Amino acid sequence: MTLPMVFRDPSLPARVRIHEVGPRDGLQNEKTAVPTAVKAEFVRRLAAAGLSTVEATSFVHPRWVPQLADAEELFPLVRELPVRLPVLVPNERGLDRALALGAREVAVFASATESFAQANLNRTVDGALEMFAPVVSRAVAAGLRVRGYLSMCFGDPWEGAVPVEQVVRVTKALAGMGCEELSLGDTIGVATPGHVGALLTALEAGGVPVSRLAVHFHDTYGQALSNTLAALRHGVTVVDASAGGLGGCPYAKSATGNLATEDLVWMLDGLGIETGVDLAALTATSGWMAEQLGRPSPSRTVRALSHKES
């Protein structure tokens, strides 16, 4: 297998933790029903490829995300893997389900904008934060790690540009209620590197240390990796990505794909930034998952390396 040559950049972090979202954020967008056993095998193979954090599933009501309705069946199949396995919990009912199954790490999903809070949560931004407060405090009290997702941190399909002050306010609220890590989402993929830098600078000025931040970029306009590079330059060391670029099919009309983990690992490997991930094993896993889904992976690295090996 071709591997990138290593040229370090001392201004970048020495190590990055990849927060793998494929099994949750990727598969929740799949139209094809994926058998529970295949999902469990996907999580297992991702862990075996060296991903230390694999977001496994979501305890949202099956009516909203039928693709992940098997969370109760799936989680026990992967629970004992020696990696962090966060699960999404939309509310207290979801937290109860996660706790009952022994989850050790949960995530809540907030919005930086009023329009998306209404569309996705049927609440105002502050109403959603009020809903999350008891979820987060109970999870923290139970000894769980809690991650807070913020969607629409850069642009919003209804509101356009999102003021950085607004994102800082919601981020601080989530941090204040006990979220250990805050994942800044570019849900519609419109961000560019200067915008990333401006938001990270504003968050730092607002008292949110970069050590608590993760970035979650979408590749809708092909910007995810250069935005990630900008975030690394600002000291971010946690990056969300989806194996094989799962999540929003680029062949469909509504292209909104996640950053592909392989494309990220290629860059990080080349920069000599440690991730613990074995690119060959990861690519093989995504190739296997693409077969299960019956279509090619949108990850450029997966396609290039699969071609080499065939």
Add this chain to the structure above:
Amino acid sequence: MTLPMVFRDPSLPARVRIHEVGPRDGLQNEKTAVPTAVKAEFVRRLAAAGLSTVEATSFVHPRWVPQLADAEELFPLVRELPVRLPVLVPNERGLDRALALGAREVAVFASATESFAQANLNRTVDGALEMFAPVVSRAVAAGLRVRGYLSMCFGDPWEGAVPVEQVVRVTKALAGMGCEELSLGDTIGVATPGHVGALLTALEAGGVPVSRLAVHFHDTYGQALSNTLAALRHGVTVVDASAGGLGGCPYAKSATGNLATEDLVWMLDGLGIETGVDLAALTATSGWMAEQLGRPSPSRTVRALSHKES
């Protein structure tokens, strides 16, 4: 149309010139025969979208690149456009053809590695340079601008990693014989940002000013835009790109696509870096060209914006 919000980064250049290679580097890889009138219309629309440099065609022998065998018919159709229209000339015979048609700018195509020089030019690296020397000197004497392409500047499929010293040596040779601009090609798409920085630093130390350099990245592993960002940070202000990502179809097994001009313009627009390009007009042009070719554009920006407008 959604446009990225502008967040400037004072450490980046204020202006970038895009060297559009779609009609030459893009279409020379197409299996479909594209009518000469369509090619001319493509060049016209690209110029109208604000691209100030459009590489129009190649005066290579038709036996090697049958796709561009109509160079003699095409060039007079676009010659009067108010933009720079470089054409590729592989040797003195090609230069004669270009001069006869009134070309004002030509490019030669050298290799940084022995293996690719043999494979592509059937010569050693130095043998190829000897072949180009009279081409460049005659072109300069005729008042033409000359660009020198260097392929395999980062990795080579036969040799693996390419030492930066080797690239510096060939770049200096091309510069010394009269090439005004040197385009550093990552032909197999393996570069990462630290490698880009290392090569640019070595070239500067070797006496090649960054003002004479252009970068030409391929998106084989999804790295083209982050590598471009790294190059901008090192002061590069000329970037090669291909409208719609033409050149190496990502749907085919051998995915080796050029950086899509739209994805580049999205980033540059967001960074407030002037290019003179109208993204909407450019996207419409690539959408039109994709229709002519009968398949969707591999540019993520083109797909996302086409979806919005449909």
